[in-house]
Amino acid sequence: MEQTKITLExxxxxxxxxxxxxxxxxxxxxxxxxxxxxxxxxxxQIFYQMKQFYNLQNRDEKPLWHPRRYNIAHA
Structure with a gap:
């Protein structure tokens, strides 16, 4: 089964x-x-899952969306 790469587009x-x-x-x-x-x-739900998969695919780069637990430290 071929996996589709989720792009920013x-x-x-x-x-x-x-x-x-x-x-x-x-x-x-x-x-x-x-x-x-x-x-x-x-x-x-699908939208937020897409964002999570995008971050997983591009984890070597800086993620676009950080999990909420990281944002609390900056608040």
């Missing part, structure tokens, strides 16, 4: 799609259908 594209879904959910508010909410939650 993939992450940017996923983020823009996630933003569109997020706006749609916010606009509908309380009237938002359950399926749309589930789709948004799934897209959010």
């Amino acid at each position: 993939n992450i940017k594209e996923a983020r823009s799609e996630l933003s569109l879904l997020e706006n749609e959910v916010k606009i509908k508010g309380k009237d938002c259908p359950i399926k749309l909410q589930e789709k948004y939650q799934t897209a959010t």
Whole structure:
């Protein structure tokens, strides 16, 4: 099974799609259908997994996103 390399371009594209879904959910508010909410939650999980895999693939370089535990020290 061939592994796909996640690029920064993939992450940017996923983020823009996630933003569109997020706006749609916010606009509908309380009237938002359950399926749309589930789709948004799934897209959010996939987006964050993509970022984690990107960091793993490029761990020799400086990661773009640091785990939360490292950010606490800088706060």
